[in-house]
Amino acid sequence: MNARPCVLLLLLAIAGAVHAQAMHDHDHGIPEKLGTVSFPVACSPTVQQPFNRAVALLHSFAFDAARNAFANIAKQDPSCAMAHWGIAMTYFHPVWQPALPPATFAAGQKEAQEALRLQPAAGSDRAYIQALNQLYKADPKATPSQRTLAYEAATANVAHDHPGDVEAQVFYAVALLSNASPTDKTHARQKQAVAILDPLFKANPDHPGIAHILIHACDSAELAAHGLAAARKYASIAPSASHALHMPSHIFTRLGLWDDSIASNIASEKAAHAQGDLMGELHAMDYLVYAYMQTGRVKEARQVIAAMKQLPRLDMTDFAIAYASTAMPVRVAVEERHWDEAAAIAPPQGAPESVVAIAVWAKGMGLARTGHADDARKQGERLRGIEARLHVAGDTYWADQTGILATEIMAWAAQASGNPAGAVALLSDAAEKEDRIEKRPVTPGPIVPAREQLGELMLEQHKPGPALAAFRDALALAPGRAGALRGAAQASAAD
Template sequence: MTGFLRVLAISLLMASAARAGEMHDHGVPEKLGDVSFPTSCAPSVQKPFDRGVALLHSFAYVEAREAFEGVVAKDPACAMGHWGMAMVFFHPVWSPALPADTFGRGQAEARAAGRLAAKSSPRERAYIEALGRLYEGGKATAEQRTLAYEHAMASVARDNPEDVEAQVFYALALLSNASMTDKTHAKQKQAIAVLAPLFRAHPDHPGIAHYLIHACDSAELAQRGLPAARKYADIAPSAPHALHMPSHIFTRLGLWDDSIRSNLASKKVAHEHGDTMSQLHAMDYLVYAYMQTGRDREAREIIGEFKTMRGLDMDDHGVAYSATAIPIREVVEQGRWSEAATIAPLAGAPASVAAIAVWAKGVGLARGGHPDEARAQASRLDQIEAQLKTSGDDYGSMQAGVLASEVKAWAAHASGNASAAVALMTDAAEREDRVEKLPVTPGPIVPAREQLGELLLAQKQPGPAQAAFKMALTQAPGRAGALRGEKAAEAMR
């Protein structure tokens, strides 16, 4: 950390300017873990190149680019330096994986690597050719590009079985194509099969631990990710993302104290690095964990800190999501319905994020006894669902549809139509159960299955309510609302 602070005094202005144009920056780690990626470039750039790859593995994209730019400045003939610069514009696991505003820059670097590849080793040329699948010309979709890259990296990994980086980048390519609608987690399990033995052999490699956590970020697989979650922060303790990422597993398992410690550390380092997205991401996970442990005062302190933050970039999906969710979590979890009914989307937030605020307002109105006004918000959600479907965002459209059904269910309940309310909420729960959450969130504000339990409890149906809460807890262990509901249903029987 001391070394970082010395560098920060000189580079802050330049780095902050660069960050403004990038997505998913996770700060400048000082301790990065053990990475060895031999190249045929000048020996003087080997260590800087390894550092760039380590930064890449912790999603520190701005600083990784700066590292690779330094490599190319010292050795202009280093094709792999350009490979690295192109890779920083590829954001697997996040959405979008190939941001449109930086695609051209990645493509230019990939082509530069290709022009210089003739003097590289056959192994390096294989990496560069695989990279070309992401950035080659034509009108291929992002999904087609990432799938072609995965297939190419499968060949690189197969042809270079002793190359740890080939295996690690292949596993990451698998994760870039993991479908949110595949509840068998086929791609994740393929990645785990690659990474798990590597983790035993290379316990201090940042990418192996990091990608194992992503691969295991589901109710089914979370327990398998716990060893990596316990280790990753120690591998790269100066990286905000390395400090935060274990909390994905802790949240899945209901290990709230562990999640709180993880995100307090991440928030602090992200703030020191000027990394707003990572800071907000950690703050969202903190509020979520605090609400599950009854630590309302600490949650309000985080929300108060959030409200002092200015100039948030709503074009960054991660920033927009966290800025929207942080205050809503507390209001809704505490059942402050009149306050929820006043919530409005943040200016400039993308439609998929604005939908959460519309949902909160609709639920607040319905549960506050204003069903007709709530239905107006449900209609807005129907419009957002259609808008997202038209734009090609099928996942966002599906989520908006779930939110709309939840508002309609509470409106039906408020109007005295009990059977319609249960049918609508059951439909929402079943649709939500069929997909995974995105990494940007610790979970829905309130899971649909938990809301179904609340609805059934309000209708004096303790048996079905208890069953709904039990199922909700299998998917999201330790959630306070479901635990309270389960006890209330038992007491009512």
């Protein structure tokens, strides 16, 4: 689709979405649109439609709005066990990290126990509630991964016992993704989820959860093309949910469809802002900056960052907020090769160490690329310390990512010190490690992929053949990245 009509259509959709959010309790203007969900429950008939709406919100990860909707149902029908099931489910964030946030675990557990107390003697409601309590069982020794694995097994049984229940199949697919390992490059659980969701998508084209989870399942270089149909559809299914407007850009980013990603995130940013969803707004802004940089629209990227700095005081203890607000200025400085700007970036106060690592990396890269090798190595050692502490804390994923960042700095410091062979060895090691790990949904991708950096290093060492090979490998994993395309062209011209 031509970018201009795409932008226009999505902006028209968001105009309706924003108005609907403000007016959804009053039948004025454009009605709320969240998709089509039918989830019969053993509660008062008067709450069935509100329950369907609450589940639609849940499927689009509008957790706060869904929680309020389920709470209203519990007030209207105090005997409705599934209302408490729904509230507890809003505290489970299956494809985010952590899936069971410690700060809200007790609240989710309380609601799960209330659902258990009110559960019917038989039927699908009871099955859903029993599965939920695998997440929140009263076992202080159970780890989060043990809980999500037990939940996956329980939802597998619900889906098997109720093959005609669309919701049972969708929630099983979600449970599979909650246990998908970022180091499993076979994408086994993602493919299981796709196999479940594909036929459901054809039969239920307006179901928000099916399209949404298909996108998450296909958020990899291997599967992205398979998720394009869901990406093209999801925003029109649930334009009243800002997350639904953003999610297609996960696939667009994987495929290098930058104009589509820009349109998606402009719409999502505006909707999230109107709905007071700060995390959603910043998440869309980060993806927007990433896409702008790939199309050479540096001015627009900097305008997004300027708008971010005008937002109310950001809670830097919130990982998603801290990540997006830290990554955006780093992306621009490093992709533009403004090394003095990168070296001046200060770590965010109060942010998780996995986020602080991004700013430390930027500083180290800026120092290394301007010839200050010893100072750069100090930043690399600082990252090694963060890596070690993250390992001790059990955060293996971000520890490994931080280790890769540290190795990248050391590689460029080696190059600056006149050790080209050492630089190649280090950066090759970083690229191989990065290739083995999938990105988390919180980010559109590394600031600059290690393999793309390897191509840049080879160019600096006047080795156009190896540089071209590295850039081609980088583009296979991240199509359309401007730096890799530019580098490949330079390497081809020099070869």
